[in-house]
Amino acid sequence: MSPTLLLxxxxxxxxxxxxxxxxxxxxxxxxxxxxxxxxxxxxxxxxGAGGFHLKAAGLRHxxxxxxxxxxxxxxxxxxxxGVPTIQGVIVLCDGEQGQPxxxxxxxxxxxxxxxxxxxxxxxxxxxxxxxxxxxxxxGVQGRAQLRAIHLVRPLSxxxxxxxxxxxxxxxxEEMQHELGIPVTAASDLAAALRASLLCVTCTxxxxxxxxRDDIMPGTFIAAVGADSEQKVEVHPALMAASxxxxxxxxxxxxxxxxxxxxxxxxxxxxxxxAELALIVAGVRPGRSRxxxxxxxxxxxxxxxxVAAAALVYERALSAGAGRTIEFAA
Numbered sequence: 498m499s500p501t502l503l504l505x506x507x508x509x510x511x512x513x514x515x516x517x518x519x520x521x522x523x524x525x526x527x528x529x530x531x532x533x534x535x536x537x538x539x540x541x542x543x544x545g546a547g548g549f550h551l552k553a554a555g556l557r558h559x560x561x562x563x564x565x566x567x568x569x570x571x572x573x574x575x576x577x578x579g580v581p582t583i584q585g586v587i588v589l590c591d592g593e594q595g596q597p598x599x600x601x602x603x604x605x606x607x608x609x610x611x612x613x614x615x616x617x618x619x620x621x622x623x624x625x626x627x628x629x630x631x632x633x634x635x636g637v638q639g640r641a642q643l644r645a646i647h648l649v650r651p652l653s654x655x656x657x658x659x660x661x662x663x664x665x666x667x668x669x670e671e672m673q674h675e676l677g678i679p680v681t682a683a684s685d686l687a688a689a690l691r692a693s694l695l696c697v698t699c700t701x702x703x704x705x706x707x708x709r710d711d712i713m714p715g716t717f718i719a720a721v722g723a724d725s726e727q728k729v730e731v732h733p734a735l736m737a738a739s740x741x742x743x744x745x746x747x748x749x750x751x752x753x754x755x756x757x758x759x760x761x762x763x764x765x766x767x768x769x770x771a772e773l774a775l776i777v778a779g780v781r782p783g784r785s786r787x788x789x790x791x792x793x794x795x796x797x798x799x800x801x802x803v804a805a806a807a808l809v810y811e812r813a814l815s816a817g818a819g820r821t822i823e824f825a826a
Contacts, residue, residue, distance in 0.1 A: 500821035502599040502810065508819055509605040512812045515612065515644055518805055522613040523777060525556055525804035526744075530778035533557045535592070537799035539748060541725060547571030548725065554799035556807065561592025564803035566603050570725075572701045582636070582701070583607065589806045597824060599810045603802075606809065608637050610801035612645035614744060614773070615697060615719040618793040620649040621776050621783045622742060623717035627694035628653040631683065633707075633730070634700035634722060635659040635668035642697040642721065643672055643680075655680045656689035660700075687711055698722055698730040705732035705757075712739075714788035720754045721795045733758040736792060740770040743794040744801075753794040 504512075528534055535555025542549045553565040568585035585603035590596060630646050632639045635657050643655060655672065657680060659665040665682040673680040683689035690696060690711045698706055699721040707718065709732060718739070720731045736758035743749035746769060750756055758764040771781035773793065784791065813819050 499596065500823050501597045502813055502819045502821055504599060504601045504809065504813060504819040506602040506605050508813070509601055509809055512809045512816070512818060513605065513609055513805060515609060515641070516648060517808065518609045519613040519616045519645065519648065521804040521808045522610055522801050523617045524558065525800040526617065526774040526777040528556055528558070529774040529800055530780060534800055535563065537745070539752075539799070541752075543725075546573060550724070552797070552799035552802060554803050555592045556800060556803045557592065558807075560807075562598075562803050562807040563590045563592045563595075564588065564799060564806045566607070566799060566802045568603055568607065587802055587806050589803070589810055599806070599813070599819075601806060601809060604637070606802060606805045607797070608641040610805040611638060611721060611795065611797055612641035613805070614795055614801055615642055615721065615793065616645040616649045617777065618719060618742065618773055618795070619646055619695065619717055622791040622793065623650055624694055624715050624784065624787060627715075627717060629655065629693045630695035630697065631656040631658065631686075631689045631693040632668075633658045633686075633696070633698045635661075635664045636699070638699040638721065639668060639697070640672060642699055642719065643676070646695055646697065647676055647678075650695060652676070652678050652695075654678060656683040656693065657681070658683045658686050658689065700730060701728060702730050703727050705729055707731045707735055709735040709738055711735075712790055714790065717791050717793070719793045719795055723752065723754045723756075723794075724796050725752050726756065728752075729754055729757045731792060733761040733763045737763040737768070739790040739792045741768070741792050741794055742770050742773050742776065744773050744796055744798050746772050748796045748798065749794045753796040754792070755794045
């Protein structure tokens with residue numbers, strides 16, 4: 498039995514450039530449409546201060562892989578304890594024999610694969626002339642999301658919004674320097690949204706942040722933060738007035754913004770435009786009119802995790818990165 502590879506967060510980041518992650522995630526959605534996947538499945542356990550979720554899936558390209566990710570999400574960590582809100586690990590296994598191949602820090606993979614899915618959706622669903630973005634939530638994920646949007650829709654300007662104005666200011670300063678475009682902390686969110694055809698929400702909000710009247714015709718929204726039953730970022734009325742594209746319909750009906758729209762009675766599952774995989778595969782159409790508002794309901798799938806983790810593993814082997822451990826010793 499071969500040893501298991503261990504990789505730290507910094508090693509994962511070096512091995513997984515965002516553009517390559519976008520390609521891997523797009524291939525995973527294409528595999529989903531073709532039925533070359535196992536799962537995905539998700540389970541959650543809530544505690545008083547946060548919770549844990551487990552996501553698992555298998556994926557076959559040239560080789561079969563299986564991955565399970567365990568993430569802890571404790572929103573008050575940063576303010577009270579000075580530790581990250583999200584912490585976790587990914588276990589990658591051989592999909593044919595079950596052998597544990599690697600154990601990786603999950604934070605970089607989670608941020609990159611989530612942003613990569615937004616990039617895939619934006620490339621297919623955003624207007625070609627969209628060049629201004631508003632990001633709600635100025636943490637690690639917000640930074641990854643702005644990079645991903647800029648990768649597929651080169652931006653001329655961006656706005657940043659956060660419940661902590663100082664955090665939005667830091668985000669704007671750092672991302673303006675990195676991307677070479679004006680990035681402004683939005684003191685007036687409604688005005689920023691009126692100036693944007695791209696919007697990403699990546700917060701831990703439990704109340705809607707985007708209202709129907711906030712959004713301009715033709716806007717593409719990536720709703721990223723609602724990954725549990727309690728979280729919501731997009732008002733049900735805005736969901737009902739938009740073309741909704743979930744990453745996984747069954748999952749979004751349980752934990753996404755779609756969950757709240759259906760529970761409110763303003764939408765039914767049949768009103769959903771299509772899963773992202775079907776648009777990637779060309780089975781269902783993307784944008785057909787300039788004035789359509791699209792909401793990508795991104796609840797996060799283990800297919801993205803296994804695609805990114807497999808790429809990291811293969812590159813680590815080639816580069817001799819990480820260290821190994823014999824669990825069976």
